[in-house]
Amino acid sequence: MITSSLPEILDLGTINQGQVVENSFAITNKFNQDIEITRISAGCGCTTPDARLGPLKAGETIMVKFTFNSANKTGRHTKSVTVQFKLGNNPESHYVKKFTVFIKA
Numbered sequence: 749m750i751t752s753s754l755p756e757i758l759d760l761g762t763i764n765q766g767q768v769v770e771n772s773f774a775i776t777n778k779f780n781q782d783i784e785i786t787r788i789s790a791g792c793g794c795t796t797p798d799a800r801l802g803p804l805k806a807g808e809t810i811m812v813k814f815t816f817n818s819a820n821k822t823g824r825h826t827k828s829v830t831v832q833f834k835l836g837n838n839p840e841s842h843y844v845k846k847f848t849v850f851i852k853a
Contacts, residue, residue, distance in 0.1 A: 749778045749779065750775050750776065750777060750778065750783075750831065750833065750843040751775070751776050751778050752773050752774060752775050752776070752843075752845060753773075753774055753776075754773045754774075754845070756846070757826070757846045757847065757848055758771070758773065758845065758846070758847040758848070759847070759848050759849075760816070760847055760848065760849040761849070761850070762849075762850045762851075762852060763818055763849060763850070763851055763852070764818075764851070764852050765818055765819070765820075765821065765822055765851050765852060765853050766818060766819050767818050767851075768815060768816070768817050768818070769815070769816045769818070769849065770813065770814070770815050770816075771813070771814060771816075771847070772811050772812060772813040772814065773811070773812055773829075773845050774809050774810070774811055774812075775804075775809065775810060775812055775831060775843060775845075776807070776808070776809040777804045777805065777806055777807060777808050777809075778807075779806055779835060780806055781806055781835065781836065782803050782804065782805050782806055783803070783804050783833045783834065783835050784802065784803055784804070784833060784834045784835075785799070785800070785801050785802060785803075785804055785810075785831060785832070785833050786801065786832045786833060786834055786840060787801070787830075787831075787832040788801070788812060788829065788830070788831055788832070789829070789830050789832070790814065790827065790828070790829055790830070791827055791828040791829075791830070792827060794816060794817045794818070794819070794821065794827070795814055795815070795816050795817075795827050795828075795829065796814060796815045796817075797812060797813070797814045797829045798812070798813045798814065798815075799811065799812040799813065799831070804833070812829060812831060812845070814829050814847075816847070816849065818849070818851045821851050822851050822852070822853045823850065823851060824848065824849075824850050824851075825848065825849055825850075825851065826846055826847070826848045827846070827847055827848075827849070828844050828845065828846045828847070829844070829845050829847075830842050830843070830844050831843045831844075831845075
């Protein structure tokens, strides 16, 4: 399993329309063996994630950074960043971190 020290849904608070917000969260490999981070993606084009792809040793922690652009958006939004990984010969799995934000016009 992959875990994060942050709440299941990260609240970014209230921002002004057009503001770009950067944030990050740590993920830790809690499996007893290494995993391979194969892809980091966002649920929409307004969110851009960034993290190291490749092996993540058992017990190792990395930071996943993301940028959210609130241009042309108002009100409450829930977005997500997905970390896809492979454990040995098993099919790919994923870990999803959601965040919410309220955008003032």
